[in-house]
Amino acid sequence: MRLKLVSLLIILSGLSACSTTEKPTKNSDSINSSANALQNQATSADAIYKLALNRTGADKIQLLYSARDAAISEQSWPLLENICNELEQTPSVDKIQNRLYIAYAQKQQNKNDQALVILQSLDGQLKQPEHFAWHQYLTASIYASQNFPKRAAPYFFRASETANKNSIEIPTLQQTLWNNLTKLSSYALERFNRGSVIQQGWVNLALYHQVYANSGVELDQAINNWRRRYPGHPATAILPEQDETLTDLAPVNIERLVVLIPQSGANQRLGDALKAGVLAALDNQNISETLFLDENLTTEELTAQFTELNPDFVIGPLLKANIDKLAQAKTLIDTPTLHLNTFDGERLSLQHYFFALNPEHEVQQALEHFLAKGYQKPMLLAPNNANGQRLIDYFNIQWQRYSETKPEVGFYNDNKDMPNTITNLLEVDKSKQRIKTVKSLFRQEVESETRSRSDIDAIYILGDAVETRLIKPYLDVNVSTFAQRIPLYASSKSHSKQIDRTDKGDLEGLYFTELPWMLNSQIKQHNLRNQYNTLWPENADISQRLFAMAYDSVSVLSDIRQLSIMPGNKFTGLSGKLSVNTSGHIERTLDWAQYKNRRIKAVQLETKQPVPLFMQSANEANSTQTFN
Structure with missing residues (x-):
């Protein structure tokens, strides 16, 4: 009883x-x-x-x-x-x-x-x-x-x-x-x-x-x-516990690996970056045979190839449309697969995993830092397009799980629209109007200084590298000089190794999340970075990030089963600390960095798992209750 x-x-x-x-x-x-x-x-x-x-x-x-x-x-x-x-x-x-x-x-x-x-x-x-x-x-x-x-x-x-x-x-x-x-x-x-x-x-x-x-x-x-x-x-x-060998935790044994990437068409450049990352990672793996297939082949052609090759594991495809077509045909249903993108449909197998450089991971990380710091009223700035709307919606939905306040949100249509968006959000335009009204009451000169609103305690920029460099100075001049400086944050989109070669000054003080691979001081594989810079000194930022992602895709394979069964375990890679959630998606924790004195400096910012509102209420209620 x-x-x-x-x-x-x-x-x-x-x-x-x-x-x-x-x-x-x-x-x-x-x-x-x-x-x-x-x-x-x-x-x-x-x-x-x-x-x-x-x-x-x-x-x-x-x-x-x-x-x-x-x-x-x-x-x-x-x-x-x-x-x-x-x-x-x-x-x-x-x-x-x-x-x-x-x-x-x-x-x-x-x-x-x-x-x-x-x-x-x-x-x-x-x-x-x-x-x-x-x-x-x-x-x-x-x-x-x-x-x-x-x-x-x-x-x-x-x-x-x-x-x-x-x-x-x-x-x-x-x-x-x-x-x-x-x-x-x-x-x-x-x-x-x-x-x-x-x-x-x-x-x-x-x-x-x-x-x-x-x-x-x-x-x-x-x-x-x-x-x-x-x-x-x-x-x-x-099920009864297995005392002998824990088959669930046994590393995946891979003799033959098949990699599906774009090798033709408009995305071939992305495929080249992925292939370079895979080849670099294979130097450290015990995989006997690796074959590359063009993911743009027809479903029938790919099905025939898989039947003939019978791979132990598949990496790819990269493009969502190609993931969808293989899912509909159930081509890979019995083959362990690490797709290189997210998947919106029903997961076909618990041996299927999904790895993407998902910007939502960074938004979640920033949100958790804001909550850990006790920020009550963050302000978000994003381009008025589909990606900007999606990330703002994601932040709002997640924020409402943990806080009763609503963040301030501003969308800008183009570079010319940025000043108006910022002054309206910070209510500097209202301060200027008040100053104008006061001056109209006096004939002599009136000393004045605009005030910005004081309830905003953090600003998060979701623009690209060019947009961030335009937004930052507008924020600097529109926040009251006598007010406490509002900390500024951004995602990895704000960081460009190519632009940073000549221009870091405008971003002084800005915090941002980034892949360790893109922060030279944060990676242990210095020889790999030096070789990469020698071979591809002019490679675009997206190519560098895809290289890191592909490198990690190969490196994580032997641990992926353990990561999926034991949530909370992390794999340290070039693209961040990786974990696998219960739906098979790889989640990333990136590094924090800050622009300081015209240099990029790695920093440690407080982040912890936030407590949802319903748990906050339950915890507060339980702390006041006595049980017989």
Whole structure:
């Protein structure tokens, strides 16, 4: 009974993490102290609840939270439902999370029809992945408890996919999903053997257990094959641990490598840069044979080549259109592959990975630094084009997960538009108008100086190298001379080795993220850099970055399986510190540098994993609650 209660508390603590209540006000300490003092007078969930009903404002909310947790501990489901209904009347409470609690309380009372009505009413409102995962899990659990395993299965699959993709912890999800699959016939399982790679992994594992149920040796062999095909799959949690060799963590053995890059057409120059990086990296690898294919060949031609060559691993293609065409034909579905771009479709295999010089990685890194520094109001400047809009949208969406403030955003159409954009954002134009008004009131000369707004605490430039060099001086002259200097940041697009040869002065003080390969002081492979500079002294910045990316693509292959199974591990490469997320995409952490005294200096800037708003609220609430 004790073990069951502990498990229940673990489950519902995950649901509590979905809270998005408002942050406490400046008087939160006194409010929490008051709520705690009142709570100490009560010894049960019902007593705390009754105390809450006689209070108002933040005191009432804190007591209701405490009553809710106490009701869960006591497994008082009717009371939990009443408490949540009371909380629902409070404007600052997350309605979605609270209704999920009500549905859970009703499910525990066998009010399954009522619980399903609530869950169905939330369709279309589940914007946060945490809400969606728990919604799908609760719906599946209700159907499973009523012995409708086929109806429950799609909800379980979606819960598992969302939890896996977003690193959401639902402690009993995998085991409950597996128990549900064991109730399905092989015919029903075959009908579910489609969709995402997560869903197919679950179904194939269940089919193996049915087909080889009476043959332990064949079942072990089938499960080992399953592990190799689905490394890092969430179903691994329900498999017995392997004490001998951990096949999941074994390095990839590559005898024959095939590299797909553009070797014809408009992007051949990019292919040449990639090929140079691959060849440079092969000097340090134990790969017997490497073959280069033109990714612009037809699907039929490439399929025939792969059938004949039977590679152990494939790197490429580079172009999204060519990744799409091979995905549609399922040409590489059974071949471990590291694509050299992102992929928007459904991942076909857990042996497929995606590596791109994705600017969103840098935006995320800058955002995490801003939050670590406690910046409240960053200002973003970007070109008014598709790329600028995309990066600003990405920053805004991510920022809203961690902060209640909104960043200031400015788009410029061209070089001539930059001054107006900056003066409007900093409200210098309003200061000038005020000065003009004051001067009109006096005949004698009035000394004046424009003021810029004081709430902006960081500026992030998302322009290219030329644009950044034009923007920086405008910012220097439009920020009040008597105001604290606003720190300026930029992405790697602001840095050009070619332009920097003759012009660094205009960027004094600017911080920016960059590949270690592009910062000579940050790489250990000095001989490689010297050889590169000798062979290609005039190479464009994009060619240099693609060289580094291709070099890392080969170098990371032996570790890529371990990186995908053990999130948080990093590989140090020319293009940054690399890790693999649960969707198979390689994420990069770049180096920070600063323009200082007409030189580029490597710097260490504070960065840490930010706490989402719903977790901030949960942490603050938990810190004020006492449990019986």
